[in-house]
Amino acid sequence: MNDAEYTHVLAWMPPFLLPRGFTGYWDLQARADWDNGTPRDAYDTLDAPADASADELAQWVSAQLGSPVTLTRSETGFRLRLHRWHGRWHTVPVYFVRQAPA
Numbered sequence: 001m002n003d004a005e006y007t008h009v010l011a012w013m014p015p016f017l018l019p020r021g022f023t024g025y026w027d028l029q030a031r032a033d034w035d036n037g038t039p040r041d042a043y044d045t046l047d048a049p050a051d052a053s054a055d056e057l058a059q060w061v062s063a064q065l066g067s068p069v070t071l072t073r074s075e076t077g078f079r080l081r082l083h084r085w086h087g088r089w090h091t092v093p094v095y096f097v098r099q100a101p102a
Contacts, residue, residue, distance in 0.1 A: 005098045006031055006072070006096040006097055006098045007030070007031050007097060007098060007099065008028055008029060008030055008031055008034075008061070008065070008069075008096075008097035009028075009029050009031060009034040009094060009095070009096060009097065010026055010027070010028050010029075010057060010061055010071065010094070010095040010096075010097055011026070011027050011029070011078055011092060011093070011094045011095075012024060012025075012026055012027075012050045012092045012093045012094070013025050013026070013027050013045075013092070014050065014090065014092055016090070017090075023047065024049070024050060025045040025046060025047050025048070026045060026046040026048055026052070026057060026060070027039070027043075027045050028042075028043040028044075028045075028046075028061060028064055028097070029042075029043075030042065043064045044064065046060050048060075050092070050093055051093075054071050054073065054095070057071060057095060058070070058071050061097055062100075065097075067099060067100075068099070068100035069097050069098065069099060069100055070097075070098050070099070070100045070101070071095040071096070071097055072095060072096045072098070073093065073094070073095050074093075074094040074095065074096065076091070077091040077092055077093055077094050078091070078092055078094040079091055
């Protein structure tokens with residue numbers, strides 16, 4: 001995939017990064033916000049497990065954006081750092097989102 005093609009990023013937020021009692025969720029971010037490290041809560045989150053099917057995730061993202069999308073799973077995932085555990089790095093699932101071809 002050409003990096004210029006994707007407009008959004010869908011990333012899993014694992015429970016260990018959230019306040020106690022919260023389950024993990026999928027978070028959709030505009031590419032510009034993701035690239036700049038300035039996430040915004042512009043979209044709803046999806047309460048689904050980390051291993052949710054790509055079809056289910058694509059349907060949800062399409063509904064959020066109002067048009068069909070294609071998801072491409074990151075080969076490496078995204079590394080999140082958890083400071084309270086001595087800065088240990090954790091890799092979580094990430095998808096790059098682009099408009100589906102017509």
